[in-house]
Amino acid sequence: MSIFLLNSCDSEKNSQTSHNSDKMMIRISEIEILPEYVDEYLSILKEESKASVELEDGVISIYPMYHKENPTEIRILEIYADKKAYESHLETPHFKHYKTTTLKMVKSLKLVDMNAIDVETMPMIFKKIN
Template sequence: MKRITKSCICALLIGAMLPFAVCGQTKSSPQGQMMVRLSEIEILPEFLTEYHAILKEEAAASVEKEPGVIAIFPMSIREQPTQIRIIEIYADSAAYQSHLKTPHFQHYKTTTLKMVKALKLVDMTALDKQTMSEIFKKLKQ
């Protein structure tokens, strides 16, 4: 029997979620549509441990305190630990905009600014919007 590792779960989540994500940040995008973003971040090696601690705290606070934050799922590329990827899922673009103003996000952003070598935010577009809720039902099993 194969052991399920965190990396297997991460790969499964990425493979499952990204095709169903809905971009919601642009002004032309209707309210009420789920927004999914992939953050691609490169961290300076000397700050990696400190960055992980701050990111973990921010992600947990976002999911716990913000009803519009469905998921903030940080991970790193196994062979390149300074390469961080975060799947961010928001109820809609208003939830995302609200998230940006929270104290925990502002703390994350200001304290990690010097640690970030590169940042790319990738908004995703749904291929099959109806399937997204099924993913989360399976995670509960």
């Protein structure tokens, strides 16, 4: 069993939260957006990801990115403290707003569940962002 600490990037919270890496849920969402909706989709996704990280203790990361050569291809690194945190996330108003408003914009969606290889290094990644 591995345990590590993550510092919040929010200076107001500045407390440490302990997370059990064996229980973490890690996922990469692979999303393709219809070209005519890219700007609108990115705006909504940015709001949702920010709210998720700021408001939900169990959300460690919602890190959206797009392919440089094809901005209709979105990838989101999602890391949750555990499955319960993920399930709670799905019930939040900001996620429900994101899901319902972007449904018509999504051409394809694939959710890929992952396991961490080097859980000891993971906290250093987030610490360096500060």
